[in-house]
Amino acid sequence: SAEPNYDYVIVGGGTSGLVVANRLSELEDIHVLVIEAGGSVYNNPNVTDTNGYGKAFGTEIDWAYKTVKQEWGGGTTQTMRAGKALGGTSTINGMVYSRAQKSQIDAWEEAGNKGWNWDTLFPYYKKGEQFQTPANYSWSEGTGITYNPAYHGSTGPLKVGWTPTQLNDGLAQTLNKTYKSFTPSIAYNQDLNGGQMLGYSLYPSTVDSDLNIREDAARAYYYPYQARPNLDVWLHTTANKITWRNGTEATADGVEVTLSNGTVTVVKASREVILAAGALKSPLLLELSGVGNPDVLSKYNIKTKVNLPTVGENLQDQMNNELAWESRVNHTGTADYLLKKLPAYAAQIASANGNVTRAEDILRFFKIQWDLIFKSHIPVAEILVEPSGNTYTMEYWGSVPFSRGNIHISSSDPAAPANIDPKYFMLDFDLHSQAQAARFIRTLFNTHPFAATAGAETTPSLSTVAADADDASWASYLKPNFRSNFHPITTAALLPKELGGVVDTSLKVYGTSNIRVVDASVIPFQVCGHLSSTVYAVAERAADIIKEQM
Ligand code: FDA
Incomplete structure (x- = not known):
């Protein structure tokens, strides 16, 4: 048969890739191909x-990426999980x-991304959602369970709701009373999806409440639409790199x-290549295609097509430790101390990556993060209470660590594992906030009425x-026992180029004419x-941005 002619090739049929594939293929004359490594x-x-x-x-649908040994993270090697399947990590x-x-x-937006703010994103949270009313x-x-209907969409593809396994044994009410009695700032939050999370x-x-099965990106955005003649998915197919149209301009042709x-x-x-392979793969595909730091690329004899040194930098994840419940914590008292340390932190990050990201830019982001913590009072930890049998497992993480690492190829072979280095615990504030959250959990266990339900x-x-x-x-407890919180981000940062960004506000890779992440x-x-x-x-x-720019 004739070589299929696709307008858009999307690399990765995961959480993001299937959304884009679905929306672009709403246009009948636009031909979309999704390439997915899994099945x-x-x-x-x-x-x-x-x-x-x-x-x-650990099964065949888990990429189970390995980090390099974590110098500040107890010398551990972390497994960073990611889904290898249609639907991806979802x-x-x-x-x-x-x-x-x-x-x-x-x-x-404050960091320089004009038009990217809560008011422009909130309608898209709702657009995708098909909220299932618990009543x-x-x-x-x-x-x-409570919720605010104004925060939810009802006509989107993605089913959101609760499951029949939601406990109704009074634990929620007990925890609510307990929190109230020791910290008024942790009031009951009627619905955390309206922009106030504390x-x-x-x-x-993400669940189908009727069937009690997981709602993933494929169930929401692909299977109900798979008959579209202009939407193809190639499973068990791995992308190796982008190919370039002849000429000096950086235009992808496949x-x-x-x-x-x-x-x-x-x-x-014929139109665009869209990378949606996840935070631990998309930056590597850019590097394998010659988009990145020439010092990294030349090591593996990859010719630089676009000199963009910050590809793969700014990798941020959280540290997850075990102790669990469902809430947001806000601790104070460290504001001045932290503010004074920010320049040293920024310098440490820059020097750890060979000054590929500049200390002054990192400092700018850190000041924004400091404002978020101490002025907007965002929740700085998430604590999940996981009751099971006679145990409460408490799983928690500091939500906004300052440490930033990076991810780079280790070979020109696309199948070779990458150098993944999140640099967990590099900055002492990250340890401090992880320890503070642990102290907070101990206080919770000592506060009534919850304390009455807990043993040693x-x-x-x-x-x-x-x-x-x-x-x-x-x-000495947290570092050897933490794990990746599986929330890696920022490896192809949406930021102005001069501040180390990799994609512009239309998510197009700087220096290329038709590649987006x-x-x-x-x-x-x-x-x-x-x-x-x-x-x-x-x-x-x-x-929507891609459609506007067609
Ligand atoms: P995603 O990983 O979904 O998609 C990438 C796709 O690209 C995958 O299908 C992959 O197989 C494919 N791919 C990669 N390389 C390829 C190549 N070379 N060629 C072809 N295909 C390739 N979030 C949340 O909201 N609630 C939660 O409870 C959790 N819990 C959680 C637990 C665990 C264990 C993990 C790992 C993550 C979470 N998360 C989470 C995070 C959340 O699920 C995650 O951030 C998003 O699903 C990521 O979506 P992406 O589209 O970025 O990548």
């Missing part, structure tokens, strides 16, 4: 089971649907792929980390919510 997981119980979190880890994630604090998204389900009675809340999930049978071929894109602390236990432990003592790589700052809702919203908006 369909429609009938995979490790995906569909709403209580199956973790079951897919097929293996924790399904939590929580957005961001309004001021955090407004900070995108329609008898099991929601007594659970304590407080205690029962979060919704993608080199390895098909499921091992054949290497080039698929042509088993992890880490008071004999391992004393009640009055300082940060250094907490470090649309996935978690572009998100410039960490959010207090979980990432996928923001990833979906950014992809929804990206699709």
